[in-house]
Amino acid sequence: GAGVSQSPRYKVAKRGQDVALRCDPISGHVSLFWYQQALGQGPEFLTYFQNEAQLDKSGLPSDRFFAERPEGSVSTLKIQRTQQEDSAVYLCASSQGSDQPQHFGDGTRLSIL
Amino acid sequence: AQRVTQPEKLLSVFKGAPVELKCNYSYSGSPELFWYVQYSRQRLQLLLRHISRESIKGFTADLNKGETSFHLKKPFAQEEDSAMYYCAGETSGSRLTFGEGTQLTVNP
Numbered sequence: 001g002a003g004v005s006q007s008p009r010y011k012v013a014k015r016g017q018d019v020a021l022r023c024d025p026i027s028g029h030v031s032l033f034w035y036q037q038a039l040g041q042g043p044e045f046l047t048y049f050q051n052e053a054q055l056d057k058s059g060l061p062s063d064r065f066f067a068e069r070p071e072g073s074v075s076t077l078k079i080q081r082t083q084q085e086d087s088a089v090y091l092c093a094s095s096q097g098s099d100q101p102q103h104f105g106d107g108t109r110l111s112i113l
Numbered sequence: 114a115q116r117v118t119q120p121e122k123l124l125s126v127f128k129g130a131p132v133e134l135k136c137n138y139s140y141s142g143s144p145e146l147f148w149y150v151q152y153s154r155q156r157l158q159l160l161l162r163h164i165s166r167e168s169i170k171g172f173t174a175d176l177n178k179g180e181t182s183f184h185l186k187k188p189f190a191q192e193e194d195s196a197m198y199y200c201a202g203e204t205s206g207s208r209l210t211f212g213e214g215t216q217l218t219v220n221p
Contacts, residue, residue, distance in 0.1 A: 003156075031207060042117075042199050042211030043157070056208060091157065098207045099145075104157040 002026075004105035006092050012111045013082050021077045021108045025094030032075050033102060034067055035091040043091050049075060050098075079110075087112045115140050117202050119212035126190050127220050134185040134215045136174075136200030144202040146183040147209070148174055151197045160185075160198070170194070190219045 005024040013019050025032050031050055035043035036059075045059040051072035060067070064082075069075040079086055089109050093102040116139040126132050138144060148160040161169045163176045163183060174185045183200060200212040 033208065035209075035211075040213075042119075042201075042213045043209070045208045045210065048208055059208070095207070101147075101159045101162065102207075102209065103159075104149075106156045 004092055004094050004103055006090075006105035006108050008108060009106060010109050010111075012113065014113050015083060017082055018078065018080045019082055019110065021079075021090050021110070023075045023077070023092030023094075023105060025073065025075070025092070026103055028096070029094035029103075030072075030097045031095045031100070031102075032069055033093040033095075034075070034077050035093065036061075037089040037091055037107070039088070046077070046090075082110075082112045084112050086110060115144070115202060115204065115210045117200050117210050117212040119198075119200055119215050121215050122213065123216050123218070125218045125220060128192055129189050132187050132190040132194070132217065132219075134198050134200075134217065136183045136185065136212060138181050138183060138200075138202050140181075140202055140204060142204060144204050146174075146176060147201045147203065148172070148183075148185050149199045149201055149211075151199070153196070157199070190217075192219045192221055195219045 007022045034046040037043040047067045048056040049069045064080045066078045089107040091107045093104045095102045118137045146163045150160045151157045172187045197214050199214045201209040
């Protein structure tokens with residue numbers, strides 16, 4: 001595709017449920033990033049992959065958050081036992097490599113009831 | 114800790130007036146700085162980066178190391194410039210640190 005694709009666009013879940021958010025990066029992009037954007041705030045870094053290797057996961061807020069990119073392309077962000085404070089827009093970005101601009105997807109808006 | 118600050122959440126100007134969106138940073142080392150823009154119902158997109166020293170859509174931004182600032186400027190604002198603007202910094206490792214954003218409204 002022409003850009004970073006994220007699915008679903010909207011996700012509503014009940015507190016305590018597990019959710020999985022998908023990101024399809026631009027073809028050939030080595031680097032992939034996940035950000036969390038709370039209402040009225042700027043995006044905050046969650047985790048970073050270079051190919052299939054997760055090089056930085058220091059931004060994940062708790063061990064309920066898990067991300068993977070097993071084949072170095074599509075990535076999934078999983079949140080277990082969701083809580084209301086997990087409600088946010090989750091943004092995925094990809095780039096050709098370090099020092100290259102990041103291209104963002106439309107995001108997944110997650111609402112926890 | 115790395116930090117990017119945008120002191121104005123809202124900025125309103127009239128068409129044709131100059132506009133300046135403020136950004137200050139606190140970083141160890143030499144960060145690379147960016148401005149991202151999000152138009153209504155569109156995705157976040159890169160506007161410009163300081164290393165390129167470009168002018169995009171009439172916008173420029175100069176890195177002032179003495180004042181640790183990277184303000185975004187345009188001499189004559191247009192209505193289509195109305196959007197949310199985010200300043201962001203990056204150090205080794207490529208993670209971006211964003212400011213809270215400034216919502217710019219250009220009135221006719």
